[in-house]
Amino acid sequence: MRLDYYMIRVIKDRIALGLVFLSLLLALIPLFSIVYEVFLRGASAISIEFFTQPTPTVGEKGGGIANAIQGTLITIALASLIGVPIGLMSGIFLSEYSEHRLSRLVRFFNDVLNGIPSIIIGVFAYTLIVLSIGFSVTAAAFALAIIMIPIVSRTTEEAMKLVPLSIREAAIALGIPRWKTVTTVVLKGARKAIVTGILLGVARIAGESAPVLVTMGYWRWWFEGLDRPTANLALNVFIFGISPFENWIMLAWGSALVLIMLVLGINVFVKAYVWRGY
Amino acid sequence: MAPKFEIENLNAWFGAKQVLKNINMKIEEKSVTAIIGPSGCGKTTFIRCLNRMHELTPGARVSGKVLFDGVDIYGKGVDPVIIRRKIGMVFQKPNPFPMMSIYDNVAAGLKLNGVKDRKILDTVVRRSLELAGLWDEVKDDLKRSGASLSGGQQQRLCIARALAIEPEVLLMDEPCSALDPISTSKIELLIRQLAKDYTIVIVTHNIQQAARVSDYTAFFYLGELIEYGPTKQIFESPKNELTEKYITGEFG
Numbered sequence: 001m002r003l004d005y006y007m008i009r010v011i012k013d014r015i016a017l018g019l020v021f022l023s024l025l026l027a028l029i030p031l032f033s034i035v036y037e038v039f040l041r042g043a044s045a046i047s048i049e050f051f052t053q054p055t056p057t058v059g060e061k062g063g064g065i066a067n068a069i070q071g072t073l074i075t076i077a078l079a080s081l082i083g084v085p086i087g088l089m090s091g092i093f094l095s096e097y098s099e100h101r102l103s104r105l106v107r108f109f110n111d112v113l114n115g116i117p118s119i120i121i122g123v124f125a126y127t128l129i130v131l132s133i134g135f136s137v138t139a140a141a142f143a144l145a146i147i148m149i150p151i152v153s154r155t156t157e158e159a160m161k162l163v164p165l166s167i168r169e170a171a172i173a174l175g176i177p178r179w180k181t182v183t184t185v186v187l188k189g190a191r192k193a194i195v196t197g198i199l200l201g202v203a204r205i206a207g208e209s210a211p212v213l214v215t216m217g218y219w220r221w222w223f224e225g226l227d228r229p230t231a232n233l234a235l236n237v238f239i240f241g242i243s244p245f246e247n248w249i250m251l252a253w254g255s256a257l258v259l260i261m262l263v264l265g266i267n268v269f270v271k272a273y274v275w276r277g278y
Numbered sequence: 279m280a281p282k283f284e285i286e287n288l289n290a291w292f293g294a295k296q297v298l299k300n301i302n303m304k305i306e307e308k309s310v311t312a313i314i315g316p317s318g319c320g321k322t323t324f325i326r327c328l329n330r331m332h333e334l335t336p337g338a339r340v341s342g343k344v345l346f347d348g349v350d351i352y353g354k355g356v357d358p359v360i361i362r363r364k365i366g367m368v369f370q371k372p373n374p375f376p377m378m379s380i381y382d383n384v385a386a387g388l389k390l391n392g393v394k395d396r397k398i399l400d401t402v403v404r405r406s407l408e409l410a411g412l413w414d415e416v417k418d419d420l421k422r423s424g425a426s427l428s429g430g431q432q433q434r435l436c437i438a439r440a441l442a443i444e445p446e447v448l449l450m451d452e453p454c455s456a457l458d459p460i461s462t463s464k465i466e467l468l469i470r471q472l473a474k475d476y477t478i479v480i481v482t483h484n485i486q487q488a489a490r491v492s493d494y495t496a497f498f499y500l501g502e503l504i505e506y507g508p509t510k511q512i513f514e515s516p517k518n519e520l521t522e523k524y525i526t527g528e529f530g
């Protein structure tokens with residue numbers, strides 16, 4: 001009698017475990033097939049030219065994505081320059097001054113920003129910046145920064161909150177003012193998790209295409225200035241991918257591969273960085 | 279000798295709950311005062327009122343006076359940050375700064391208050407570690423993480439860190455409760471030595487420890503100061519029945 005009951009539980013357990021594995025497989029198959037396909041097709045696009053030449057025009061043979069790599073790096077850098085400090089400050093504020101009147105408002109804005117589709121943020125940047133200075137790196141970076149802010153803010157807040165009270169009290173008992181305690185001792189304790197959050201934010205915006213399209217448009221030449229558009233990897237994938245030219249489609253696969261490697265690289269770097277200290 | 283602290287009608291609350299009731303006592307300079315009493319009687323709260331740490335807990339409140347060298351630390355215009363530089367604290371659980379080396383842990387108080395001169399820092403770090411009886415054990419390895427030390431060493435590191443900013447008082451909240459007997463006796467010895475130059479207030483759960491290290495003993499019970507006097511007198515001829523019961527181990 002008791003054994004039967006036990007057997008039923010074992011069978012239930014097995015079935016549940018089986019279902020879990022099945023769903024894991026279902027989730028992994030598309031992921032692996034995408035990565036596999038991109039690697040396979042992208043690899044054939046790769047050559048020295050691919051990394052040194054700008055994108056070709058219609059009918060032109062060869063060409064590369066050097067300008068898109070350049071443009072993407074510049075755009076991400078500028079976006080981070082705007083987004084990281086704001087996200088960082090907002091996260092520190094939310095974690096350390098949660099009793100402040102404004103903290104509810106800041107948290108609300110963060111949550112709202114987090115939930116807005118990136119294309120809407122692109123449109124917002126369009127009305128605010130493109131309409132005054134035109135399609136440009138600045139406009140795209142502004143949109144990407146807004147996407148980045150809630151990510152950085154949230155991870156910073158969580159990381160700061162994990163620093164134990166005893167550490168803060170140790171600093172305060174040494175007669176260190178509160179803001180200095182926060183900006184040195186607490187921030188130092190949370191450093192790793194914060195850097196992780198920032199890099200994950202960078203990885204996230206590296207692959208954004210919609211907000212870039214509305215703020216910068218498609219540009220096939222080299223970087224010409226922050227008030228001008230520049231080329232972009234994610235847009236390469238989008239624009240070239242739907243073009244009728246075989247040569248361009250190949251460059252789209254190549255761009256996708258570089259993008260995946262960039263994001264993967266950032267993730268691996270983060271993992272290595274986080275693991276190193278433990 | 280003038281008392282270092284004169285505590286007058288001190289009350290403390292957590293929210294609506296009163297945990298210290300009308301405490302009046304004087305703490306002598308350059309002596310060791312032990313605070314004893316059963317768990318939850320308000321010992322930690324009491325010493326946290328002496329360096330204005332109590333008020334950091336949300337909802338916590340204090341009334342009354344704490345005269346430090348004759349000046350009320352709860353008076354108008356008194357900056358708690360300055361007070362805390364003169365009144366150091368060692369916590370129940372060793373809490374070295376986790377991402378810092380031994381050197382940086384000891385130098386933290388000075389560095390964060392703007393001292394940059396390497397020579398001064400080197401001297402202070404060495405002197406503080408010597409005072410805390412840790413120098414010989416760590417002098418070859420000052421770059422090591424403070425968190426990598428043993429529990430007893432960590433606690434002495436915390437003592438060194440507190441001493442580095444040259445306080446006049448050291449508040450210690452059950453500094454040995456997380457330590458083994460050997461580390462405990464080292465710290466007890468240290469307390470006796472430090473008492474030559476510092477005023478020490480030590481909370482302890484361990485009655486024998488109070489008897490060993492202190493000059494004066496205060497017995498707290500349910501937020502009230504039941505009896506206070508020279509340690510010898512408290513242990514040999516307590517006036518209050520509760521005190522007697524507590525030190526003979528009948529409850530606690």
Ligand SMILES: Nc1ncnc2c1ncn2[C@@H]1O[C@H](COP(=O)(O)OP(=O)(O)O)[C@@H](O)[C@H]1O
Pocket residue numbers: 292297315316317318319320321322323324335
């Ligand atoms: N952060 C807090 N919030 C609310 N009550 C607290 C807090 N800390 C301590 N208390 C209460 O205050 C009383 C005194 O605590 P404490 O000073 O820590 O006692 P002791 O150090 O003698 O064990 C206890 O009843 C305890 O439950």
Ligand SMILES: [Mg+2]
Pocket residue numbers: 321322323
């Ligand atoms: Mg306590």
